[in-house]
Amino acid sequence: MTYTLHAAHLYGDLMNTYGDIGNILAMGYYAKAVDAKIDVDLVSLGDTFDPNKYDFVLFGGGQDYEQTIVSKDIQAKKAALTDYIEDGGPMLAICGGYQMIGHYYIGAQGEKIPGIGALDHYTLSQDNNRFIGNITIKNDETNQTYYGFENHNGTTFLGKGERPLGKVLQGHGNNGKDGTEGVIYKNTFGSYFHGPILARNEALAKRILKLALKRKYPDADFSALDQLNEDLTKNVVIKP
Numbered sequence: 355m356t357y358t359l360h361a362a363h364l365y366g367d368l369m370n371t372y373g374d375i376g377n378i379l380a381m382g383y384y385a386k387a388v389d390a391k392i393d394v395d396l397v398s399l400g401d402t403f404d405p406n407k408y409d410f411v412l413f414g415g416g417q418d419y420e421q422t423i424v425s426k427d428i429q430a431k432k433a434a435l436t437d438y439i440e441d442g443g444p445m446l447a448i449c450g451g452y453q454m455i456g457h458y459y460i461g462a463q464g465e466k467i468p469g470i471g472a473l474d475h476y477t478l479s480q481d482n483n484r485f486i487g488n489i490t491i492k493n494d495e496t497n498q499t500y501y502g503f504e505n506h507n508g509t510t511f512l513g514k515g516e517r518p519l520g521k522v523l524q525g526h527g528n529n530g531k532d533g534t535e536g537v538i539y540k541n542t543f544g545s546y547f548h549g550p551i552l553a554r555n556e557a558l559a560k561r562i563l564k565l566a567l568k569r570k571y572p573d574a575d576f577s578a579l580d581q582l583n584e585d586l587t588k589n590v591v592i593k594p
């Protein structure tokens with residue numbers, strides 16, 4: 355392989371709901387088309403996160419209990435992760451991971467679980483309710499439609515410098531109120547979509563992959579990734 359990306363799977367042993375690791379596998383699948391591969395390190399409790407080593411970070415979802423453990427450990431990685439994000443490092447944060455890169459998440463029992471506040475959103479709790487089911491959103495910048503499955507207690511509200519990943523067409527999204535889903539901040543993407551999101555949405559997988567490749571190899575030609583194979587009509591949304 356001509357090109358190699360180094361990916362960090364952040365707390366992949368604790369936060370990997372519905373096989374969120376599939377997001378890296380999907381990127382690796384498309385990477386082959388441009389002679390690239392992705393090497394993955396698990397970066398977990400007690401490990402150091404080196405912002406200069408990684409070209410992509412995946413931070414998956416998890417249960418409230420695991421999030422309380424991660425919340426304590428991640429404070430030691432806060433500065434390095436914030437540097438990585440601010441420097442335009444590509445990241446995909448799903449559900450619990452998305453909550454933890456913001457200020458805090460109020461868990462289902464009312465406990466405050468601090469995040470790292472690298473992004474300006476915060477997440478509240480619902481009273482005896484979860485948002486569960488299929489979800490469809492539209493990203494206005496690209497006109498692309500993304501499909502996924504959400505299962506969360508948290509209701510997230512975006513803050514300064516954050517724009518949504520998409521507008522909700524079906525399902526609940528960030529908070530069930532303002533019609534937004536997920537976040538984009540610099541090259542960091544957050545979403546409540548499991549599925550995994552990149553396995554189900556080729557266009558987004560290629561967009562994030564290309565960002566990572568171009569950042570590391572600015573002079574190489576990755577235009578082969580602009581070609582989409584997916585037939586979006588295949589994404590049949592099953593109503594609950």
Ligand SMILES: NC(=O)CC[C@H](N)C(=O)O
Binds near residue numbers: 371415448449451508
């Ligand atoms: N699927 C998840 O990652 C869930 C995140 C969090 N525990 C919540 O319920 O909102």
